[in-house]
Amino acid sequence: MDLIFGVPAPLLLGQLILGLVNGATYAILSLGLAVIFGMLNVINFAHGAQYMLGAFTAWMMANWLGLGFWYALFLAPLVVGAAGIVLERVFLRHLYDKDHLFGLLFTFGAAMVVEGLFRYQFGSTGQRYANPLPGGLQLGFMFLPYYRALVVPAALVVCFGTWFVIERTQLGAYLRAATEDPVLVRAFGINVPVLITLTYGFGVALAALAGVMAAPIQNVSPLMGANVIIAVFAVVVIGGLNSIMGAIVTGFSLGVIEGLAKVFLPETSDTVIFVIMAIVLFLRPAGLFGQEK
Amino acid sequence: MQPDAAIILQIRGLHAFYGESHALHGIDLQVHEGELVTLLGRNGAGKSTTLKCIMGAIPRRLGSIRLRDREVVAAPSDRIARLGAAWCPEHRGIFSSLTVEENLLLPPVIARGGLSVEEIYTLFPNLAERRRSQGTRLSGGEQQMLAIGRILRTGARLLLLDEPTEGLAPVIVQKIGDAIRQLKTRGYTILLVEQNFRFAAGIADRHYVMEDGLVVDHVLAADIGTATDRLHEYLAV
Numbered sequence: 001m002d003l004i005f006g007v008p009a010p011l012l013l014g015q016l017i018l019g020l021v022n023g024a025t026y027a028i029l030s031l032g033l034a035v036i037f038g039m040l041n042v043i044n045f046a047h048g049a050q051y052m053l054g055a056f057t058a059w060m061m062a063n064w065l066g067l068g069f070w071y072a073l074f075l076a077p078l079v080v081g082a083a084g085i086v087l088e089r090v091f092l093r094h095l096y097d098k099d100h101l102f103g104l105l106f107t108f109g110a111a112m113v114v115e116g117l118f119r120y121q122f123g124s125t126g127q128r129y130a131n132p133l134p135g136g137l138q139l140g141f142m143f144l145p146y147y148r149a150l151v152v153p154a155a156l157v158v159c160f161g162t163w164f165v166i167e168r169t170q171l172g173a174y175l176r177a178a179t180e181d182p183v184l185v186r187a188f189g190i191n192v193p194v195l196i197t198l199t200y201g202f203g204v205a206l207a208a209l210a211g212v213m214a215a216p217i218q219n220v221s222p223l224m225g226a227n228v229i230i231a232v233f234a235v236v237v238i239g240g241l242n243s244i245m246g247a248i249v250t251g252f253s254l255g256v257i258e259g260l261a262k263v264f265l266p267e268t269s270d271t272v273i274f275v276i277m278a279i280v281l282f283l284r285p286a287g288l289f290g291q292e293k
Numbered sequence: 294m295q296p297d298a299a300i301i302l303q304i305r306g307l308h309a310f311y312g313e314s315h316a317l318h319g320i321d322l323q324v325h326e327g328e329l330v331t332l333l334g335r336n337g338a339g340k341s342t343t344l345k346c347i348m349g350a351i352p353r354r355l356g357s358i359r360l361r362d363r364e365v366v367a368a369p370s371d372r373i374a375r376l377g378a379a380w381c382p383e384h385r386g387i388f389s390s391l392t393v394e395e396n397l398l399l400p401p402v403i404a405r406g407g408l409s410v411e412e413i414y415t416l417f418p419n420l421a422e423r424r425r426s427q428g429t430r431l432s433g434g435e436q437q438m439l440a441i442g443r444i445l446r447t448g449a450r451l452l453l454l455d456e457p458t459e460g461l462a463p464v465i466v467q468k469i470g471d472a473i474r475q476l477k478t479r480g481y482t483i484l485l486v487e488q489n490f491r492f493a494a495g496i497a498d499r500h501y502v503m504e505d506g507l508v509v510d511h512v513l514a515a516d517i518g519t520a521t522d523r524l525h526e527y528l529a530v
């Protein structure tokens with residue numbers, strides 16, 4: 001059997017691919033966090049719960065309404081995004097001119113309530129969600145399910161689509177400018193509060209989309225968001241809280257790095273992200289892609 | 294100005310507050326169509342605050358501000374912009390995450406009759422050369438040109454310019470003065486905040502003088518000779 005750095009090649013390649021699949025989730029989640037932070041100045045601690053809600057909405061659509069995965073892929077982000085818009089209009093908007101801490105505590109509290117309710121209703125074991133694309137590719141060194149193979153390019157399309165809109169379009173120019181000076185952008189005739197609300201809705205919809213995409217891979221469980229969100233916060237800190245590209249690149253890279261760690265130093269695979277975060281914070285406090293203010 | 298030109302902007306008894314602090318104490322002023330009027334006054338007199346109030350960029354304002362026939366003292370600032378007022382703020386507000394051209398194209402067109410991008414580049418040739426640069430990489434003078442240039446595209450006819458010459462070298466001040474004169478010829482109505490009295494005296498039709506949140510004097514361009522001593526006293530630090 002071939003060895004790479006003393007490790008069997010199939011094991012290494014297999015973990016690399018799994019790492020990319022996880023990285024796809026990290027990238028979409030951290031992208032949503034970065035978009036929301038840029039525009040609202042709020043660290044959205046409800047992001048994990050909204051990811052979980054996306055997965056559960058897909059599950060409920062399948063089990064209660066008989067709507068399949070491809071419907072859920074579009075409808076669940078719309079539903080959860082709309083709930084996010086209500087949350088923003090009713091509560092969050094009162095916190096923008098306050099300290100970061102208020103937005104963080106509020107969204108953290110909202111996440112606890114939602115996750116608690118779902119645990120009460122569904123228990124913590126989790127529900128299975130049927131794989132919409134059975135079968136897979138026999139690559140020789142591993143069996144790659146079609147669905148997982150599709151998740152990575154789909155995530156790339158979502159991430160770079162979002163990047164394109166923000167960096168290369170007029171709407172994106174409004175968003176970037178409003179991040180810097182909302183008062184002036186509004187004085188140019190742009191309805192900035194609506195822009196903020198839609199941005200939050202979009203960021204939440206991204207979280208829900210990641211949840212739907214994860215549903216066929218993972219157990220759909222009330223705790224799935226809490227498990228992933230801490231790593232995602234590390235990702236945005238490493239990439240730079242206000243950097244779109246940083247969130248995308250760091251998300252995928254850290255998925256891969258975690259995969260490699262599982263092969264070479266299995267006992268570090270859960271902590272490697274946080275070690276990297278500590279080093280980055282020490283050397284570049286604004287993150288790898290972030291700009292110092 | 295035509296003697297019977299329409300009143301574009303009319304302010305009556307305007308008060309403004311920053312939190313608890315009371316910055317404007319009931320000011321009155323008016324500007325006719327096609328006029329170039331200045332607001333003079335020392336640091337902290339309330340000139341910028343007046344412009345921010347007109348633009349709706351201060352949360353608490355009381356009294357009356359009419360743009361043509363509309364009362365806007367309580368209107369949100371995006372609506373005021375769409376009624377044809379455009380603001381070039383004291384801090385210039387050039388966006389660092391946007392290129393020069395993106396900065397120029399940012400304000401949405403709200404009416405017909407604005408300058409084309411080419412006309413703006415003709416007015417400020419420096420900007421054309423730097424159109425791909427990051428907005429904040431420009432020199433102070435170029436940033437000022439960009440801040441003025443980008444509000445000319447939108448079709449807004451009332452320009453609120455806040456100290457466009459502040460901190461700039463004399464040659465640049467002259468270029469900006471020329472540009473403002475051209476805008477007046479093109480029929481724009483301009484309310485200009487200035488501390489540079491000589492600059493203001495060279496281009497304006499009338500001057501209001503502000504002190505401690507009040508309008509304390511009003512001087513026509515024709516009377517400026519006899520009023521010079523008085524004005525120097527108001528403006529002396």
Ligand SMILES: Nc1ncnc2c1ncn2[C@@H]1O[C@H](COP(=O)(O)OP(=O)(O)OP(=O)(O)O)[C@@H](O)[C@H]1O
Pocket residue numbers: 311314316334335336337338339340341342343383488
């Ligand atoms: N953001 C703010 N918060 C609190 N007070 C403010 C704020 N901006 C201005 N003020 C106060 O309001 C008053 C008027 O300020 P304003 O900026 O309108 O003066 P100005 O005439 O434009 O002065 P300058 O020539 O220095 O620009 C001053 O007393 C100032 O301290």
Ligand SMILES: [Mg+2]
Pocket residue numbers: 340341342383455
């Ligand atoms: Mg000022």
